[in-house]
Amino acid sequence: MKSLYAIASLFAGPGIGTTAYRAAAGLWRAGLLDRLVALGHRPTEVAEEQIVDVRFPPRGALRFLSDKPFYWLKNRRFDQVCRRAAAGDFAVVHLWNSQATGTARLAKGRGQRLAIDRASTHIRTQTDLLVAAYERFGIRYAPTYRETIARCVEEYALADVILTPSPRSYRSFLEQGVAEEKLVRCPFGADLERFTPRDRPPEKFRALFVGQLGVRKGIVTLLEAWDRAATGGELWLVGGKEEAIHRRLDPWRDRPDIRWLGFRSDVPELLRQASVFVFPSIEEGSALVTYEAMACGLPLIVTPESGAVARDGREAIEIKPHEVDALAAALAKLAADPALVEQLGRAARRRVEQFPWSAYGDRVALVHRLLADGRTGAEIRQALATGWPQIE
Template identity: 35%
Template sequence: MTIGLDATYSEGRQLSGIGVYCRELLHGLARAHPGTRFEWHYRLHRLRAGLRAERPANVAVRPLLERFRTGRARLFHGLNQRLPAAPYRLRVATFHDLFVFTAEYSTPEFRERFRQQAREAAARADLILCVSRFTAGQVEEILGVPATRLRVTPHGVRLPDTLSEEEREPLVLHVGAVQKRKNLARLVAAFEKAAPPPWRLVLAGGGGYGAEEVQARIRQSPAAERITWTGWIADAEIERLYRRASVFAFPSLDEGFGIPVLEAMAHGVPVLSSTRGALPEVCGDAAVLVDPFREDDIAQALEALIRDPSLRARLVRAGRARAAEFSWQRTVDGTWSAYRELGAAD
């Protein structure tokens, strides 16, 4: 049995949440099922990187073409709500979010292109794997896919063996791309109101749509000297920030899942997050959730976390327990179950 997967998004200098999912699923499936032959397909602009990347012995690399099959895969799995028109016998697609249909968090050209790709993938897929119940509901409502074709397979997180013994710093951390959807201009404003010196705010991630607005807001801030946007940094540096931070703030306006909140919980950082999208589903009772459109609510929650060490300690315990409920092995197993349901895996 040979299974093909779109590995395009698993390569890159700094992976998005979708990229992390692709990498973890690709390697997890190959490790868990050494008797199965996998083909990692790359769109042509990433094919050279794919050929250079390390891969298990039961994996071959193939180019991904829109209209022509390459390789021997009976089942093809598109990992980012895209499926080629090529005539694979069985097709599965993973859907992460549908904010391109619901809000202006990207350019009009980007939204129209990804709307069309999502519609095509939804029509072609025998099964659709959704990373949250929230996303499954959107796929059903917006794209008209019946619930009988949807399966929920959440993202996971890697738990550190031990929590950091380093002393935590007066540091509020956000990890992720600096873009309009992440609501960082309001976070900067809330930080000004809630966090006195020596508290600092660190925004760790590359730039995205609307980043210039966040930059301008930081320059205008009376707390500008205590606010840092790192730009792209390596995973090891992000790990170091998780181990130093005292509060993690993620007041996003829309998320199909939200891997960074689980990463923060896994590292023992109390989380402030949002009532929007899938974030309540992911966070459960292990975070302080606020209406992300209400700047004062963000500020009040942030102030409570800064001033109340007992609240932080409670959220650290709850967060570690919550993060332990999400593993990449669970994601792998749920994906394999979908393949088996289609008769493409033993």
């Protein structure tokens, strides 16, 4: 039994590249990975001879293109190479959504089992949520290309299974009419050795946000809530500012209680200097940074849309998107109760220890084994629900 795994990103790079590496590592450990196709790769345990690198100019070389045409061209080139690579005798072909539709068609035409990975909500749900979110600020959002939406939906129809990382993502597919027979929930993981708890809590209450400082991540909601909470502490913001909303952040610049830290490579250390992690996102699949914050022993203030494995009242305080007052109340509550911060933080570390990256790779390997054996999505979902911790 052979599997092909493809990702149109830097394999073992940041973000989705890390997720892809952990999945492929699980397949490699299980002896299932025969071919890896990626947009460049960093050295890992996967043998070099098994890797097909797709060459495409880096983002900086094509600055004259906006994001959507750049990614459209990148995926088109990736699909061309991936189609050739997938022409072998593979039992399972595993693709990330929208990156290689031609390869998906080829796989189904050859009778191969097809797994589609979707790290966010259903493409139509995602588009609707983001259009509505930008409209709240009077910003005209350029939605996903119709062709890209059509390709995503076609891949959902072709797939034998669709891997979703969280209950919200899973539910979005049901709401869009995708048969539950296809859906498999497969939460991500954390590097429990790199992200470790602090020795002692900070002397001053400190809330930390890591992500793009933009509409999708709820940054304006966070800043407005910070003002209302009046904790007397500090708010640290890590990440780049979204151009569309850049000027709306002006009222909070040059504030002694708010630190704009930009992009940082020392995120584990910053997490260990915080009291609480705040992530009021509007749309995600299952944000990796929430796993990382929990691994550092931080309680979370998050939306259900963040896809965190933390549970309301046990490791986190959950709020709805855009709810400034609820977020302010959560910040004020934790700032006033250091014992609760420590209680939730210890529970967060215990909880995320059930989701090491090795478990994610093992889940993906099990999906491939069962697909190759001809099992249905329902049978695979049942197998993953037995003996594995779940996101509630």
